[in-house]
Amino acid sequence: MRFRIVHELPGRIRLRCGAEYFSRGMEGSIEDRILQLPYVHTVKASSVNGGILIRYDAPRRTELLSYVKNIKASDLEIVPVEKDLLAEELKKRLLKMTVMRFIGRRLFPSPVRTLFAFRSALPYIKEAIKSIFNMRADVALLDGAAIGAALSQGMYSDVNSIIFLLKISELLEDYTRKSTKNALAKSLAVQVDKVWRVNGDKKELVYISDIKKDDLVVFRDGGMIAVDGVVESGFATVNESSMTGEPLAVGKKEGSTVYAGTVIEEGSITVRVLSAANDTHISHIIEMIENGENLKASVQTRAERMADRIVPYSLGLAALVYLITGNASKAMSVLMVDYSCAIKIATPISVISSMREASEHGIVIKGGKHLESFAHADTIIFDKTGTLTNACPVVEKVIAFGKYDEDWVLRTAACLEEHFPHSVAKAVVKAAMEKGLNHEEEHAEVEYIVAHGIVTTLYGKRAIIGSEHFVLEDEGVKLSKKNKALIEKESKGYSTIYLAYANRLAGIICISDPPRSEAKEAVGLLRKSGIDHVIMLTGDHESAAKRIAEMTGITEFNAQVLPEDKAKVVREQKDAGHTVIMVGDGINDSPALALADISVAMKDSSDLAREVADITLLSGDLRDMELLRSLSNALFTRIRANYRFIISFNSALILSGLMGILSPSVSSLLHNASTMLISAHSMTPLLKEHDKNHELKC
Numbered sequence: 001m002r003f004r005i006v007h008e009l010p011g012r013i014r015l016r017c018g019a020e021y022f023s024r025g026m027e028g029s030i031e032d033r034i035l036q037l038p039y040v041h042t043v044k045a046s047s048v049n050g051g052i053l054i055r056y057d058a059p060r061r062t063e064l065l066s067y068v069k070n071i072k073a074s075d076l077e078i079v080p081v082e083k084d085l086l087a088e089e090l091k092k093r094l095l096k097m098t099v100m101r102f103i104g105r106r107l108f109p110s111p112v113r114t115l116f117a118f119r120s121a122l123p124y125i126k127e128a129i130k131s132i133f134n135m136r137a138d139v140a141l142l143d144g145a146a147i148g149a150a151l152s153q154g155m156y157s158d159v160n161s162i163i164f165l166l167k168i169s170e171l172l173e174d175y176t177r178k179s180t181k182n183a184l185a186k187s188l189a190v191q192v193d194k195v196w197r198v199n200g201d202k203k204e205l206v207y208i209s210d211i212k213k214d215d216l217v218v219f220r221d222g223g224m225i226a227v228d229g230v231v232e233s234g235f236a237t238v239n240e241s242s243m244t245g246e247p248l249a250v251g252k253k254e255g256s257t258v259y260a261g262t263v264i265e266e267g268s269i270t271v272r273v274l275s276a277a278n279d280t281h282i283s284h285i286i287e288m289i290e291n292g293e294n295l296k297a298s299v300q301t302r303a304e305r306m307a308d309r310i311v312p313y314s315l316g317l318a319a320l321v322y323l324i325t326g327n328a329s330k331a332m333s334v335l336m337v338d339y340s341c342a343i344k345i346a347t348p349i350s351v352i353s354s355m356r357e358a359s360e361h362g363i364v365i366k367g368g369k370h371l372e373s374f375a376h377a378d379t380i381i382f383d384k385t386g387t388l389t390n391a392c393p394v395v396e397k398v399i400a401f402g403k404y405d406e407d408w409v410l411r412t413a414a415c416l417e418e419h420f421p422h423s424v425a426k427a428v429v430k431a432a433m434e435k436g437l438n439h440e441e442e443h444a445e446v447e448y449i450v451a452h453g454i455v456t457t458l459y460g461k462r463a464i465i466g467s468e469h470f471v472l473e474d475e476g477v478k479l480s481k482k483n484k485a486l487i488e489k490e491s492k493g494y495s496t497i498y499l500a501y502a503n504r505l506a507g508i509i510c511i512s513d514p515p516r517s518e519a520k521e522a523v524g525l526l527r528k529s530g531i532d533h534v535i536m537l538t539g540d541h542e543s544a545a546k547r548i549a550e551m552t553g554i555t556e557f558n559a560q561v562l563p564e565d566k567a568k569v570v571r572e573q574k575d576a577g578h579t580v581i582m583v584g585d586g587i588n589d590s591p592a593l594a595l596a597d598i599s600v601a602m603k604d605s606s607d608l609a610r611e612v613a614d615i616t617l618l619s620g621d622l623r624d625m626e627l628l629r630s631l632s633n634a635l636f637t638r639i640r641a642n643y644r645f646i647i648s649f650n651s652a653l654i655l656s657g658l659m660g661i662l663s664p665s666v667s668s669l670l671h672n673a674s675t676m677l678i679s680a681h682s683m684t685p686l687l688k689e690h691d692k693n694h695e696l697k698c
């Protein structure tokens with residue numbers, strides 16, 4: 001395989017073989033071959049430009065490129081490509097309309113064609129009359145006025161031509177919108193038709209549409225889970241990257257929750273269905289995409305309003321032309337060319353297409369308005385733990401007090417922390433497992449107090465774990481001067497967790513949480529993109545916060561903050577007139593995420609954080625925010641360029657009509673053709689310029 005590197009970041013590389021270098025049927029085979037490598041996380045191949053986007057473990061770059069270079073066409077299986085039903089339907093309808101148009105002009109006599117003209121014009125005139133009664137100057141009124149004027153002048157052939165072109169335009173507009181939305185939804189959809197359902201002692205293969213709540217369904221190695229449910233029996237490792245972005249498989253056993261769209265890497269499980277078919281978590285995301293009118297970007301709303309405001313001027317100009325020249329043909333040339341149609345179509349298509357492009361880069365955006373806000377943001381606020389720092393912090397040391405030893409402190413801490421998904425909790429549990437410190441479930445129900453800590457009853461006594469503020473101040477646990485001096489000496493530069501048992505301090509755990517390898521670069525890229533204020537918030541001590549801030553190049557940070565404090569910082573920045581992006585991953589970030597203009601969740605965020613967030617980075621790479629910034633800026637550059645083209649081209653058509661150079665039917669043809677051209681252009685990738693700027697020679 002011959003290729004060149006067109007864009008590269010550590011752990012992510014985009015190769016380009018050239019257009020049609022491999023067929024569409026080879027895409028899946030190429031992806032499967034490269035995904036066989038244990039250090040490769042995701043692969044996306046596109047035959048359109050011969051592009052291959054690969055996410056992998058950065059140290060294996062040379063090995064990866066060598067492997068790809070040795071792939072041979074003869075080794076690839078060509079998979080038949082599914083028919084695009086939407087495109088097939090479009091072709092049939094276009095062919096039918098064209099044949100009927102040809103037959104009508106050649107076979108039917110003039111009186112019949114005249115009758116067809118009146119019949120075809122009736123729906124357009126009805127819509128125009130509705131617009132008049134509703135005091136609404138819109139495209140329907142413009143079209144109705146043009147057709148009505150042509151009928152009044154006896155220009156029946158022109159009427160048929162105009163209506164034919166309008167119907168083709170409507171058909172292509174509808175196809176363009178649907179295909180763009182379908183492409184975005186398809187990138188998330190569950191592609192499973194049939195599943196094995198347990199029926200007594202037997203298993204039967206049934207359509208997924210026949211599956212109902214509480215059915216038992218079996219999923220095996222390599223298969224995609226097609227329902228949301230709970231594991232009834234069996235064990236399997238499941239790749240949940242489609243939901244969380246996490247490339248490492250997660251073990252699922254009896255009682256574990258599984259989601260539609262995730263894939264079993266190894267093992268077999270029987271799942272009791274909680275939500276099937278169109279009621280799964282991922283189907284709700286797709287439904288939101290398809291019906292997301294409430295999430296329209298304000299630029300779309302402005303485009304629609306601007307388009308409608310232009311209509312009265314078009315009508316007025318046509319009337320003025322007729323009054324001055326008395327020439328109905330010239331007046332119709334004005335009516336047949338409107339700016340509003342192209343403006344209304346091109347802008348939403350551009351927005352939807354950019355959302356689809358973002359999804360191809362592992363960025364899920366819940367609506368166009370969030371993409372627009374991201375382009376205008378000038379302030380970004382990062383949570384520290386699990387966002388700016390490594391997703392897997394490690395326990396560096398354990399300090400025990402009184403009669404307790406280090407193993408007891410770590411075992412007890414793990415017993416409490418294992419119930420919660422925060423990255424620090426995972427580090428504590430992992431450290432205990434590595435030391436073989438197993439524990440029994442002997443505590444009562446665990447209560448999690450957001451951003452403070454955990455409280456439970458263990459062996460009949462109160463056990464508390466959390467921040468210094470929570471344990472010492474809120475819970476009133478005493479700290480001797482001797483222990484305080486020891487903590488200050490041993491915990492400098494680390495994050496600390498305090499464990500108290502029976503109202504006495506039992507020990508502390510020192511956590512090392514280094515920044516992500518790309519964090520400093522990401523902060524620099526965001527500043528270059530026009531984000532002036534970069535702020536870090538953390539519940540850690542001042543010394544730990546300062547250390548991370550210095551390592552990431554952040555000059556402004558707040559330490560020892562509570563969730564309400566994070567939300568307060570966001571509110572203060574908004575009150576100061578800034579457009580704020582909040583990036584977080586934990587339950588404690590949710591108030592701030594909800595308050596920010598744009599909220600971004602990381603790949604391994606808590607369920608609540610992902611639910612609240614407007615944007616989710618499935619790659620877990622902070623540099624993707626600069627890529628998203630480039631995408632959003634490119635979107636608005638395109639929208640402005642579209643406006644300029646629409647205004648200049650359609651003005652030229654109107655002028656040509658006034659000068660008698662173009663007839664109304666030709667003006668209509670060119671106008672509709674330009675609308676389709678601008679719509680097609682709005683669907684093309686926005687980041688090709690971004691790739692060119694980073695092009696490298698192999």
